[in-house]
Amino acid sequence: MIPLSAYWSTFLQTSLALNTLWYGLMLLIYQYFPIGLVPGAVVTILxxxxxxxKPANSRLEKILGKDLHLVGEADTAENNNVLMRTVAHRGAGLDAPENSLIAFKQCATEGCMYIEFDVALTKDGVPVVxxxxxxxxxxxxxxxxRDLTFKELNSIDIAANHPFKERYEGTRIPTLDATVKQLLADGQKMFIDIKESDYRMVPVINELYQTFPTLYDNAVVTTFFPNIIYAIRxxxxxxxxxxxxRPYFFSNESYSFLTGVxxxxxxxxxxxxxxCIVDTVHSWALPRITCHFIGLSVILLHKDCVSPQIIKEWRDRGIRPCVWTINKPVDKHYIHRTLKCTYLTDTLIGENSMNMSDSKYN
Structure with missing residues (x-):
């Protein structure tokens, strides 16, 4: 019969061996693979x-054409390629009531084939522009x-405060479906701007693309909220x-370089x-992490936070920069001629850089 002391001796030897093996293994890990890398590795894998x-660049070019900085003026004039130079912000809301079908139609008549418009939901869940x-x-x-049904919206004249209100009296808020149908029929491409961080908009957008499959080659969905883009994509x-x-978006209602927040x-x-903390984290993460995580193809930059260096950095990431909102002719000339960027504008009056149209990139 084996004495009890022999069992204890074997147990102690085994424990000592296992502890030595464990601490030796940990020593090797700490020496050659710092433990601080583990959380980073886990986050990277996840x-x-x-x-x-993000979708292939060829799909982006079907919608927006080639980036302006890749095409010279001589090539543009000779080949007459589709090049997105000017986007009518809210349908050029200074020229006609913003976000209205009549404004979008007027843009088409004047040769502007890119329209940015906003989407929100009524009380009864109808997506409207x-x-x-x-x-x-x-x-x-x-x-x-949000407190009104779509039927109740029909009593509101959105031309009431417009500079040309007599010309556009009785203009109503259109539905998203009616807007998309008209824009596609007129051959116009679009930026669909989601105004709120409302997850109800996710199925609305996905169902819209199922109803109108040509949107895949004719529309860009945009918003200020990366979580909504991620959910859609x-x-x-x-x-x-x-x-x-734009800077200070989550903390302040507006921002201007001259007047501040x-x-x-x-x-x-x-x-x-x-x-304010969210703004700081968002500004840091957007160009480093967020843009890759949610698969951005385009970045819409506020006019007061652009420079040649910032534009180049976004292009180096493979993301198309556009600038908003540019209304002065001198600013349009700088954005188009110097930065070689597309811009969003509220007015097409005096516009000399309209979009060129041809079937090559349609």
Whole structure:
């Protein structure tokens, strides 16, 4: 019979051997593979499998044509390629009531074949083309869009405060479906701008592309909210998307280089400072992580935060830069001639850089 002391001796020897092996292994790991790399490696692997890869560049070129900096003026005149130079912001809202069918039709008549418009949801869930939360700016009506049904919108004249209101009296808010049908029929391409971080818009956009499959080669979906782009592209990776960016978007209502930030979005102090943190993280992550994770093809940059260096950095990432909103002729000339960028504008008056159209990239 084996004495009890022999069992204890064997147990202690085995424990000592296992501990020596374990600590030796950990020593090798710490020496040749710093443990601090483990979280980074895990995040990298997860990001690779969870990301939404962007569509092929050939699909982007079907919609927007080649990037302006890749095509010289002589080539442009000779080949007459489709080149997206000018995008009518809200259908050039200074020339006709913004986000209206009549404004989009007027753009087509004047030769502007790229339209940016905004999408929001009514109380009864109808997607309509409208920008603001209320109708105060365009119609002296303080009611909120989300509080009205689509039927109730028919009483609102969005030309009421327009400079040419007599010419456009009785202009109504169109549905998303009616807008897309008209733009496709007129051969116009579009930027569909989602105004809120509302996940109800995800199935709306995905169903829209199923209803109108030609949108894959004729539309870019854009918003300020990367989470919405990610949700849309995870369901349908073939949708070409962009992200709009300006400084202090989440914390303040507006921004201008000359006047600084506008009013706070939140009255609560803690919410405001939390939004400031979100702005800081977002500005850092967008060009380094976010743009690759959500599969951006285009970046819409606020006019007061662009420079030749910033434009080059985005192009080096394989992402097409566009600038918004440019209304002065001298600024249009700089963006187009110097930065070789497309710009969004509220007016086509005096426009001398319209989009060229040909079947090559259609």
């Amino acid at each position: 990001a690779h499998f969870l990301r939404a890869p 409208f920008h603001d939360r209320t109708f105060e700016r365009v119609a002296n009506d303080k009611r909120n869009l 995870k369901q349908d990776p073939q949708i070409v998307c962009s992200l709009a960016y 506008g009013p706070r979005r939140y009255n609560s102090l803690w919410k405001h400072y939390l939004a």
